Amino acid sequence: xxxxxxxxxxxxxxxxxxxxxxxxxxxxxxxxxxxxxxxxxxxxxxxxxxxxxxxxxxxxxxxxxxxxxxxxxxxxxxxxxxxxxxxxxxxxxxxxxxxxxxxxxxxxxxxxxxxxxxxxxxxxxxxxxxxxxxxxxxxxxxxxxxxxxxxxxxxxxxxxxxxxxxxxxxxxxxxxxxxxxxxxxxxxxxxxxxxxxxxxxxxxxxxxxxxxxxxxxxxxxxxxxxxxxxxxxxxxxxxxxxxxxxxxxxxxxxxxxxxxxxxxxxxxxxxxxxxxxxxxxxxxxxxxxxxxxxxxxxxxxxxxxxxxxx
Amino acid sequence: xxxxxxxxxxxxxxxxxxxxxxxxxxxxxxxxxxxxxxxxxxxxxxxxxxxxxxxxxxxxxxxxxxxxxxxxxxxxxxxxxxxxxxxxxxxxxxxxxxxxxxxxxxxxxxxxxxxxxxxxxxxxxxxxxxxxxxxxxxxxxxxxxxxxxxxxxxxxxxxxxxxxxxxxxxxxxxxxxxxxxxxxxxxxxxxxxxxxxxxxxxxxxxxxxxxxxxxxxxxxxxxxxxxxxxxxxxxxxxxxxxxxxxxxxxxxxxxxxxxxxxxxxxxxxxxxxxxxxxxxxxxxxxxxxxxxxxxxxxxxxxxxxxxxxx
Numbered sequence: 001x002x003x004x005x006x007x008x009x010x011x012x013x014x015x016x017x018x019x020x021x022x023x024x025x026x027x028x029x030x031x032x033x034x035x036x037x038x039x040x041x042x043x044x045x046x047x048x049x050x051x052x053x054x055x056x057x058x059x060x061x062x063x064x065x066x067x068x069x070x071x072x073x074x075x076x077x078x079x080x081x082x083x084x085x086x087x088x089x090x091x092x093x094x095x096x097x098x099x100x101x102x103x104x105x106x107x108x109x110x111x112x113x114x115x116x117x118x119x120x121x122x123x124x125x126x127x128x129x130x131x132x133x134x135x136x137x138x139x140x141x142x143x144x145x146x147x148x149x150x151x152x153x154x155x156x157x158x159x160x161x162x163x164x165x166x167x168x169x170x171x172x173x174x175x176x177x178x179x180x181x182x183x184x185x186x187x188x189x190x191x192x193x194x195x196x197x198x199x200x201x202x203x204x205x206x207x208x209x210x211x212x213x214x215x216x217x218x219x220x221x222x223x224x225x226x227x228x229x230x231x232x233x234x235x236x237x238x239x240x241x242x243x244x245x246x247x248x249x250x251x252x253x254x255x256x257x258x259x260x261x262x263x264x265x266x267x268x269x270x271x272x273x274x275x276x277x278x279x280x281x282x283x284x285x286x287x288x289x290x291x292x293x294x295x296x297x298x299x300x301x302x303x304x305x306x307x308x309x310x
Numbered sequence: 311x312x313x314x315x316x317x318x319x320x321x322x323x324x325x326x327x328x329x330x331x332x333x334x335x336x337x338x339x340x341x342x343x344x345x346x347x348x349x350x351x352x353x354x355x356x357x358x359x360x361x362x363x364x365x366x367x368x369x370x371x372x373x374x375x376x377x378x379x380x381x382x383x384x385x386x387x388x389x390x391x392x393x394x395x396x397x398x399x400x401x402x403x404x405x406x407x408x409x410x411x412x413x414x415x416x417x418x419x420x421x422x423x424x425x426x427x428x429x430x431x432x433x434x435x436x437x438x439x440x441x442x443x444x445x446x447x448x449x450x451x452x453x454x455x456x457x458x459x460x461x462x463x464x465x466x467x468x469x470x471x472x473x474x475x476x477x478x479x480x481x482x483x484x485x486x487x488x489x490x491x492x493x494x495x496x497x498x499x500x501x502x503x504x505x506x507x508x509x510x511x512x513x514x515x516x517x518x519x520x521x522x523x524x525x526x527x528x529x530x531x532x533x534x535x536x537x538x539x540x541x542x543x544x545x546x547x548x549x550x551x552x553x554x555x556x557x558x559x560x561x562x563x564x565x566x567x568x569x570x571x572x573x574x575x576x577x578x579x580x581x582x583x584x585x586x587x588x589x590x591x592x593x594x595x596x597x598x599x600x601x602x603x604x605x606x607x608x609x610x611x612x613x614x615x616x617x618x619x620x
Binding site: 309 | 573
């Protein structure tokens with residue numbers, strides 16, 4: 001049976017293989033995506049981001065269990081923006097996610113950065129499409145809130161949850177970093193620690209002061225390690241989604257996300273045409289030669305483009 | 311007199327206007343670059359990077375004075391990779407650079423990020439070309455050592471100086487971040503503070519352990535605020551450059567830098583063709599429509615490319 005058929009049946013091994021293909025960006029992977037494209041679009045995609053140690057894994061574990069009790073078929077993609085500048089603790093976190101990891105009911109996958117962060121966002125969206133086509137109804141996309149990665153991955157989500165804790169200046173950092181701009185729901189985890197009320201107050205002030213003007217962003221308190229706040233979070237997600245669906249904003253965001261994604265894919269494809277097609281290195285060398293001889297780099301680049309695209 | 315002519319004459323106001331044009335990426339700016347392209351290539355381009363507070367501005371101020379005494383015509387481009395994640399302190403630093411800033415002898419320019427970091431690196435290289443064509447013989451490119459920006463800007467330099475101080479774990483951070491990989495010369499500034507010897511030892515160990523295998527990276531001690539270590543730094547730069555010239559590596563790096571630059575410009579130009587040309591939004595909308603109706607995003611993107619490039 002071809003791989004795409006097995007993916008559509010929801011076969012775990014086939015899904016794993018297909019995701020590996022899109023992760024490495026092979027043409028086989030794109031063929032599978034092509035074959036399943038008509039079956040994509042039913043799953044709810046939920047992005048979860050926040051600083052390391054805030055309790056994302058624990059929360060996701062609880063969400064998985066709760067969604068499964070509601071009859072949903074759940075998948076988790078943990079995006080690991082490992083870079084020389086941050087180091088990746090995410091894969092280690094997986095070990096702590098025992099509740100769901102023990103069963104095949106929840107499909108889990110860590111995706112690591114290979115080269116550019118753009119490539120990681122693209123592969124994450126491709127993987128979500130595969131899981132969607134395979135019949136998963138809730139897809140949780142986890143990113144560590146460092147750098148740009150959470151913004152890129154948020155473009156794959158219908159609803160973005162930003163997690164903070166009262167500790168270690170998370171709130172200040174979040175306000176400075178711009179991550180609150182992408183938040184549809186904020187969860188203050190470890191709410192039993194001192195400072196949770198203060199953080200909530202500061203966040204409400206920040207939101208009122210024009211960040212996300214005129215849109216109410218729910219702020220929930222949670223203690224994920226005790227399961228507290230999880231039912232409220234699921235209710236908030238449901239309320240957000242049904243509100244967006246009613247107003248048409250749900251589909252409009254999907255349309256906008258898809259536009260960004262198609263543009264990013266087009267740039268990826270044209271770059272492959274330009275730099276990896278037959279004879280491209282020879283054309284590049286000639287172009288550099290002309291520039292070394294006094295042609296401007298812009299004229300050299302334009303001539304190179306004309307040669308490849310003719 | 312057309313702008314390009316005035317730039318070639320070294321006119322300060324004309325240079326400032328032309329650099330503003332390439333900074334905002336206008337076609338007028340590219341026309342000026344075109345007109346002066348034959349006069350580019352004589353200046354020595356020196357990249358200087360390091361964490362905030364390490365003393366880059368003071369060092370650059372001293373370098374400017376020393377190079378001027380040697381009859382060089384100096385320019386400084388301070389690249390400010392301001393982002394929501396770091397905040398930019400670089401423009402503030404300018405205020406402290408009094409020695410050179412008081413005279414028109416040194417051309418100084420801060421360049422701030424506009425959109426992508428790729429755009430900033432491109433504009434920085436364009437500005438360096440303009441200064442080069444205008445007869446500047448030494449161009450100092452300053453970046454704050456945070457994130458990827460220093461790596462990108464290093465691609466514009468013939469020689470990269472990485473500055474560290476014994477304070478606040480600079481050394482560990484530098485080793486982790488990969489910035490040492492681009493260092494041609496390392497300067498340990500504030501060498502009078504405790505820990506300078508230890509940092510030097512650690513760096514030598516790191517270099518010996520295979521980082522930059524088989525290439526000797528000079529490590530200098532300095533107290534830039536007292537002018538100490540500056541003559542040694544200038545001598546180290548001269549020795550590095552003449553060594554590279556003798557072996558052919560100097561031109562080979564320029565060739566490689568130019569190749570990377572032409573590729574980046576080609577990607578920039580094709581993206582403008584794709585997303586900013588007449589009728590592009592209509593084509594994009596149709597493409598998204600097809601994807602919403604079940605075409606895979608890859609097939610949609612490919613079809614979009616074919617439409618634009620036909």
